[in-house]
Amino acid sequence: MNDIQTQDDLYLLVEAFYKKLLADESISYIFTEVVKIKLEEHLPILVTFWSQAILGTGGYTNNLTQIHLDVNAKEHLSPELFTIWLDHFYTTVDENFKGSKAEQIKTQALNIATVMQIKIANQ
Template sequence: MSKKDISNKEDVELLVDSFYAKVLKDDTIAYIFTDVAKMNVPEHMPIMYNFWATILLSKGTYVGNPMDKHFALNEKEALKKEHFDRWLKLWFDTVDELFTGSKAEEAKTRASTIGRLMLFKMEEANH
């Protein structure tokens, strides 16, 4: 199967669904989503679709502050570098498995930037 670039909301949904399928089975970070955050998957996925569609396609309807949610989560369980590194590896793997092109590269760059910023803020909060 030849890969294409991320170009529409359906592509974003495929990326996000495939990514979370990996995350929710991962030995390093699944528990943060399932046990600590107690994430309601059907409720959470449309939020993530909109978040990434807003970032990658400028077509989403995402409103909110993801940093606030992660600060609240960090209060329950310290989010550490290894958690962010694993999240990022799973994201990169998923993007690379499904897509190729400038938007796919942007998806990885944006995730790296978001992850580094969140890690920095969480580490500051933990000190």
């Protein structure tokens, strides 16, 4: 199994990850009802975000925390939802990649999820 090396790898990762999120009705409603995401627009944004975070490419300029505070204002993003999100993320990484970038992306996801939850709790 290879490590994450390219933006194509990240595309494969986020596509497989969203397949899991959207198949799990305990969280899918956030993406289909609360915010109606368009996958063909959403997935490339996720790739840009993760490419900046772990491949050092840059290009992501949105305010990620504010975007999630806005989602939370519509429907509470509970600790349970964060646990479900992280579980699917870790599983998707582990099913497809192995190596230092694969470890790094999981650690970063946990760190970002932790910061988001603190900001949500302090609202």
